[in-house]
Amino acid sequence: xxxxxxxxxxxxxxxxxxxxxxxxxxxxxxxxxxxxxxxxxxxxxxxxxxxxxxxxxxxxxxxxxxxxxxxxxxxxxxxxxxxxxxxxxxxxxxxxxxxxxxxxxxxxxxxxxxxxxxxxxxxxxxxxxxxxxxxxxxxxxxxxxxxxxxxxxxxxxxxxxxxxxxxxxxxxxxxxxxxxxxxxxxxxxxxxxxxxxxxxxxxxxxxxxxxxxxxxxxxxxxxxxxxxxxxxxxxxxxxxxxxxxxxxxxxxxxxxxxxxxxxxxxxxxxxxxxxxxxxxxxxxxxxxxxxxxxxxxxxxxxxxxxxxxxxxxxxxxxxxxxxxxxxxxxxxxxxxxxxxxxxxxxxxxxxxxxxxxxxxxxxxxxxxxxxxxxxxxxxxxxxxxxxxxxxxxxxxxxxxxxxxxxxxxxxxxxxxxxxxxxxxxxxxxxxxxxxxxxxxxxxxxxxxxxxxxxxxxxxxxxxxxxxxxxxxxxxxxxxxxxxxxxxxxxxxxxxxxxxxxxxxxxxxxxxxxxxxxxxxxxxxxxxxxxxxxxxxxxxxxxxxxxxxxxxxxxxxxxxxxxxxxxxxxxxxxxxxxxxxxxxxxxxxxxxxxxxxxxxxxxxxxxxxxxxxxxxxxxxxxxxxxxxxxxxxxxxxxxxxxxxxxxxxxxxxxxxxxxxxxxxxxxxxxxxxxxxxxxxxxxxxxxxxxxxxxxxxxxxxxxxxxxxxxxxxxxxxxxxxxxxxxxxxxxxxxxxxxxxxxxxxxxxxxxxxxxxxxxx
Amino acid sequence: xxxxxxxxxxxxxxxxxxxxxxxxxxxxxxxxxxxxxxxxxxxxxxxxxxxxxxxxxxxxxxxxxxxxxxxxxxxxxxxxxxxxxxxxxxxxxxxxxxxxxxxxxxxxxxxxxxxxxxxxxxxxxxxx
Numbered sequence: 001x002x003x004x005x006x007x008x009x010x011x012x013x014x015x016x017x018x019x020x021x022x023x024x025x026x027x028x029x030x031x032x033x034x035x036x037x038x039x040x041x042x043x044x045x046x047x048x049x050x051x052x053x054x055x056x057x058x059x060x061x062x063x064x065x066x067x068x069x070x071x072x073x074x075x076x077x078x079x080x081x082x083x084x085x086x087x088x089x090x091x092x093x094x095x096x097x098x099x100x101x102x103x104x105x106x107x108x109x110x111x112x113x114x115x116x117x118x119x120x121x122x123x124x125x126x127x128x129x130x131x132x133x134x135x136x137x138x139x140x141x142x143x144x145x146x147x148x149x150x151x152x153x154x155x156x157x158x159x160x161x162x163x164x165x166x167x168x169x170x171x172x173x174x175x176x177x178x179x180x181x182x183x184x185x186x187x188x189x190x191x192x193x194x195x196x197x198x199x200x201x202x203x204x205x206x207x208x209x210x211x212x213x214x215x216x217x218x219x220x221x222x223x224x225x226x227x228x229x230x231x232x233x234x235x236x237x238x239x240x241x242x243x244x245x246x247x248x249x250x251x252x253x254x255x256x257x258x259x260x261x262x263x264x265x266x267x268x269x270x271x272x273x274x275x276x277x278x279x280x281x282x283x284x285x286x287x288x289x290x291x292x293x294x295x296x297x298x299x300x301x302x303x304x305x306x307x308x309x310x311x312x313x314x315x316x317x318x319x320x321x322x323x324x325x326x327x328x329x330x331x332x333x334x335x336x337x338x339x340x341x342x343x344x345x346x347x348x349x350x351x352x353x354x355x356x357x358x359x360x361x362x363x364x365x366x367x368x369x370x371x372x373x374x375x376x377x378x379x380x381x382x383x384x385x386x387x388x389x390x391x392x393x394x395x396x397x398x399x400x401x402x403x404x405x406x407x408x409x410x411x412x413x414x415x416x417x418x419x420x421x422x423x424x425x426x427x428x429x430x431x432x433x434x435x436x437x438x439x440x441x442x443x444x445x446x447x448x449x450x451x452x453x454x455x456x457x458x459x460x461x462x463x464x465x466x467x468x469x470x471x472x473x474x475x476x477x478x479x480x481x482x483x484x485x486x487x488x489x490x491x492x493x494x495x496x497x498x499x500x501x502x503x504x505x506x507x508x509x510x511x512x513x514x515x516x517x518x519x520x521x522x523x524x525x526x527x528x529x530x531x532x533x534x535x536x537x538x539x540x541x542x543x544x545x546x547x548x549x550x551x552x553x554x555x556x557x558x559x560x561x562x563x564x565x566x567x568x569x570x571x572x573x574x575x576x577x578x579x580x581x582x583x584x585x586x587x588x589x590x591x592x593x594x595x596x597x598x599x600x601x602x603x604x605x606x607x608x609x610x611x612x613x614x615x616x617x618x619x620x621x622x623x624x625x626x627x628x629x630x631x632x633x634x635x636x637x638x639x640x641x642x643x644x645x646x647x648x649x650x651x652x653x654x655x656x657x658x659x660x661x662x663x664x665x666x667x668x669x670x671x672x673x674x675x676x677x678x679x680x681x682x683x684x685x686x687x688x689x690x691x692x693x694x695x696x697x698x699x700x701x702x703x704x705x706x707x708x709x710x711x712x713x714x715x716x717x718x719x720x721x722x723x724x725x726x727x728x729x730x731x732x733x734x735x736x737x738x739x740x741x742x743x744x745x746x747x748x749x750x751x752x753x754x755x756x757x758x759x
Numbered sequence: 760x761x762x763x764x765x766x767x768x769x770x771x772x773x774x775x776x777x778x779x780x781x782x783x784x785x786x787x788x789x790x791x792x793x794x795x796x797x798x799x800x801x802x803x804x805x806x807x808x809x810x811x812x813x814x815x816x817x818x819x820x821x822x823x824x825x826x827x828x829x830x831x832x833x834x835x836x837x838x839x840x841x842x843x844x845x846x847x848x849x850x851x852x853x854x855x856x857x858x859x860x861x862x863x864x865x866x867x868x869x870x871x872x873x874x875x876x877x878x879x880x881x882x883x884x885x886x887x
Contacts, residue, residue, distance in 0.1 A: 324816070327843035328773050331864040335779035338868045339786045357782065364775055404844065407816045 003031065003104070003112055020097075020118030023104065026072055026111065028052045028065070037118055042088030060085070067101060072111050077102040082121070096125040187286040193279060195220045195236060207267075207288050209260035220284070225258045231627065240273060240280055257286065265290045310505045311433050324404040325371045329364040336361050374401065387656055388536050388669055389426050391460050391468055392417045398435045399458075409443050410451040416459040422535040423669060424468055430509045434517075437502040438472040438529050445476025445526065453525075466535050475526040487519060537677055560675045561585045561605040565595050565621070566637065567613040575608065575662070582668045584675075592616035596624065604682065606633045606655070606674035608667070622654065633674035637662060691751050694740045702739070705732040709745070710752045763790055766806055767875065770794045770825065771814035771841075776864070780812065780841075783868055787875070797825040807836050810859075810878035815842035815849055823852050830856065837878035841866065 020037030030048040038045040054061040067078050079100040098121045104113035187204035191197055200212040221229040257267045269286040340357045406413050446454040457473040487503055510517040515533035562584045566572040576588045589595040611618040622634055636657035655674045708718045719726040742748045767789045771777045781791050794800040797820035813822035829835050840853050841862040853861045860874040
């Protein structure tokens with residue numbers, strides 16, 4: 001078969017395929033070429049025939065001739081080569097071709113030609129390239145991502161390190177905290193919202209005698225004496241649920257604690273409230289103060305003993321007066337009795353002269369009795385109780401006592417006592433003692449002065465609305481060289497037999513009464529000693545250190561009611577009449593129960609109640625009233641000599657107590673004072689209530705800011721603590737000031753202090 | 760015992776003691792005049808008593824000063840001091856002034872009467 005025929009057969013098959021086919025003879029002449037390839041070459045197929053590739057495509061030929069030669073020589077095909085070329089039918093486009101060259105062999109195996117197969121692989125190539133590009137991109141992205149991941153990983157590692165540090169610190173502080181809890185000798189107890197114990201430190205275990213596991217989960221009240229349990233539970237409940245969310249609110253109280261072995265002990269406790277993850281936790285800090293109480297008790301006892309010794313000493317110095325005071329009435333008694341005796345023997349002295357004599361006998365006996373009472377009171381050691389006193393009256397009492405002394409020493413005594421001097425609260429015997437000391441000192445000082453120059457002036461006045469001042473001025477020879485401070489030192493004395501305690505003790509007494517004592521040299525001769533005491537009812541006002549302008553003026557109330565409760569009907573009637581005569585509205589009841597039946601009284605007033613009554617006693621009534629949030633002042637009437645009940649009453653907050661038979665004037669004085677106190681307390685309570693309301697209007701954030709501000713933190717610190725900006729802090733702060741209607745930090749602190757005080 | 764013509768004057772600032780003394784001495788049968796103070800006596804007594812009973816410690820002028828004043832002005836009379844104070848200095852002064860007696864309160868009527876009688880005897884002796 002001829003080559004041409006063979007090729008034609010094959011090519012007619014492949015004519016229309018998109019694939020290039022051609023055959024060349026051993027001289028590289030085109031024997032056959034298909035349409036596709038001819039198009040590629042840019043010439044009709046017929047024009048190829050018989051011409052060499054070199055002639056037609058010199059450039060291509062240069063590249064392929066050696067390969068052709070190889071195929072012809074070896075008879076082995078060369079498959080899969082590639083070439084990039086531009087073709088005339090698509091000028092400007094770089095095309096990729098894949099070509100394979102095969103040897104055409106005759107039957108004998110002789111190579112007679114070359115068959116070429118060409119494929120346009122541009123698309124394929126581009127796809128490959130794109131694939132490669134995207135692979136490259138992917139790798140880049142992966143690299144970048146890896147880098148990022150590395151950084152993130154590093155950061156995480158850092159965070160983990162930090163977290164580990166923080167955890168360690170937390171652990172350390174937990175340990176520290178736990179050890180603080182435990183080192184603390186005081187009790188730290190935390191309870192949950194239901195007042196069950198969750199935490200009970202070493203100190204608590206020591207103090208109460210329980211092991212922690214014995215009390216965890218049990219109610220807090222097992223640590224309190226039975227009779228106060230419900231009271232405290234309510235108090236704590238109220239505090240724990242109170243709406244203001246500020247963390248800084250706390251309750252402080254002096255309580256009696258109950259140990260495991262059943263003994264009770266005095267303690268101070270303070271409760272703080274923390275909101276933790278929506279739950280309220282109460283933390284109780286408690287300190288056993290039995291030791292302190294013992295010491296206080298010892299100090300008090302010591303003070304009383306010392307005062308007693310001083311009193312006796314002073315009394316010794318006034319023995320002249322005393323004997324004089326006693327001897328006068330005894331003289332009269334003796335003479336009168338003897339006259340009466342004789343008259344009875346010789347005839348009847350009655351009715352007239354006898355009556356007169358007997359009347360004198362009685363009054364002289366009473367007079368002697370009073371002197372002895374005074375003496376007894378001054379000499380008796382022991383419990384001193386406070387009552388309302390008139391300084392002017394005490395001056396008169398002491399003047400009376402010292403009348404002979406004054407005359408004996410030929411002193412010219414002048415009194416300038418202010419009329420309507422307000423009353424003070426104090427221990428009668430102690431204030432008498434102070435005055436005694438002062439006057440005796442003055443007398444001593446003037447001994448060395450000529451009799452006509454001995455001037456003693458006693459003056460009382462009210463230098464400010466809340467103070468009463470006593471001045472004892474002498475004209476003695478005081479050594480100006482000595483310092484006034486020295487005078488008040490214990491053991492300082494110029495008397496031969498003096499102990500030197502008088503002024504020191506007097507000053508202590510005055511200080512304990514909330515007053516002060518000092519001395520000055522006069523312009524002329526001698527010295528003046530001053531005693532300044534707070535007006536009764538003004539002691540509480542004197543304690544507050546920040547001035548808060550009250551929006552309401554403190555006025556006297558005009559409508560007030562006095563409630564009198566006494567089972568003894570004649571006494572009840574008499575007291576009612578007395579109190580009504582002083583202008584009060586009176587409501588009288590024969591029993592505590594009857595009084596409690598009355599619907600709740602909302603005006604001003606006070607309660608006068610008998611301590612001992614069948615059924616509910618006065619003390620029980622007082623306790624019941626104390627269970628309400630606020631009650632009116634109570635004055636107790638006790639049986640003669642029943643001081644211990646009176647003291648209990650005072651401890652529970654009574655204004656005062658009077659012994660039967662009741663001194664009308666004293667009672668009216670106490671009532672007036674009680675009503676004033678009630679009025680002022682109610683006004684104050686109203687103010688506190690309005691403050692509390694205003695505080696309740698604060699948002700939690702504002703309340704938090706308020707808490708920190710009143711603790712003295714700077715805005716910067718507050719911002720840091722709360723994790724907000726300083727600007728926000730300022731905004732909160734302004735809102736707080738606005739809502740509470742205060743204008744300065746001092747007012748704010750005062751207002752917040754007021755609220756914590758009442759809990 | 761007493762003689763209504765004999766005047767005894769009493770000076771004591773304590774009203775109850777004054778009254779009692781007055782009763783006592785009246786009951787002895789004497790005439791009595793009562794004075795509340797030394798100046799009261801100096802101003803208002805017209806007759807000199809046969810015996811003067813004086814309290815010692817009194818405001819303004821005490822008993823001793825009164826006697827001294829009387830002696831200076833020649834109105835001296837026998838004097839019995841009766842005092843609630845038993846001060847040595849006072850007693851010494853009383854003695855130096857020539858007092859008949861210095862009695863301590865309280866004293867019984869007998870003691871008082873004795874002293875009065877001694878005064879009367881002495882005044883008799885001096886012929887006043």
